[in-house]
Amino acid sequence: MESVIALDAVTMEFRAGRDGRRLVLDRVTFDARAGEFVSIIGPSGCGKSTLLRIVASLLQPTAGSVRVLGKPPEEAKAQRRVGFVFQDSLLFPWRTVLENVWLPFEIGHQLSAQTRQRAVQLLEMVGLGGFEHEYPYKLSGGMRQRAAIVRALCLNPQILLMDEPFGAIDELTRERLHLELLDICRLENVTTLFVTHSIPEAVFLSDRVVVMHTSPGRVAGVIDVDLPRPRDNNVRFAAPFQGLAFAVKNLLSEGAS
């Protein structure tokens, strides 16, 4: 299968101090194929967010090559093929949920009865039907993150980038969000790069887990998650899941020693 996202020896240095440089990503190489769900896991500060920003073309790498849908990432962004979900939902408090969700249509001068309908439908799909006209402060953290995902998806992107989107959400809500996310990614047919520091989250969601080590951030290995789909919450208690989680943990802790 073709690579939808391909990183080859991506290296990132940040300026540090007066004329020092800090190597944050060291020759990161991996790819994601069409429709795949790939998680990136690693200790805090290993450059996961930086990596995602490079794929989103919010940052330019110091060296290495990035291809998104076979193009330079800035082209993919300009064609609005890439959706981004941050850890904070970033819903604007002065806009209703629906107004927040159709923001990308508004920016693209695409507001129409049709696009509004799409925003409403997506909201209904994630259980936010009836909350369209509420302001964000009335929503729980989980509901806000659902709205943020809908906002990222409403332009029909082919790629969804998520940076610890459920980091601040309680465990029970998070498990429900996992199921909803898998559903929506399948229905919308997106390729997903998902940053997390939770091992069970990475294993449960992914087709593959990219494990990173830190100082400098680098790929320690990629673990294939061959659990059947669709997955339900019972998968979490079965032996294969536990085995994979253990493998991820071992690979992670190699870097910590």
Next chain:
Amino acid sequence: MIARDTSATARTGSRASEWTVSVAGILVLLVAWQLLESVLPIPRYILPLPTSIVQSMVRNAGLLLANTWPTVIEALGGFVVGNWVAVGLAVMIVWSKTLERTVYPIAILFRGIPIIAIAPIMVLWLGNGYSSKIAIAALISFFPTLVNVIKGLTSVDHQALELLDMFSASKSQVFRLVRWPYAMPYLFAALKIATTSSVLGAIVGEWIGSEQGLGYLVILATDQYRASLLFATLAISTVVALVLFGLVGAAEHVFVRWHEETRG
């Protein structure tokens, strides 16, 4: 919904009782003033009785009113001009890096000049009429608004800018959709300051050169040792500033309701 309605009623209820408490506090102060002064040997020409201030207000109602309008016009004119220019300049400065490096330092430099010291120059340049007072009131309102709006426009969460970047938003869309709403609470904080300071600016301008206005009346009453009239004029000036403040507060309530609600 029912729960929400009762809480809203409770809130307005408590707001009303807060008002009652504030008004009662002022009344108590006035009564205490009146009683204490009746006992203590304070000369009336230094501190008049509250009742005689009220009497003076009634007796001089025509004089007071005739001198209130010029001050209101000057303060309002200065408020509008000063804030308008400040907001426009703030947007331009945040928009353009070059302006930020050139105009902003100059603005900060000018901020250091005491406005009171500029007031005579304004009268010298613009004459004794309205325009010199409007200019002083405008100058005095200008800097807090400029600084605050710049702060607001640049206070935007970095990730919110990245989010708009992902949607390929233009610079003007970033301003309209994110920076401007973010700046609104900052703008209103500055406008509230500007209400009292524009009245101050107008009065200071009238002290320096004018044949009308509350500032002129202050000088007149002082020269003629009319302490009750002087205090009555002060009271009216305070009311003018408070009314302006109240109007801005009401506008804020309409335009930045989300900010109050987000803070709970």
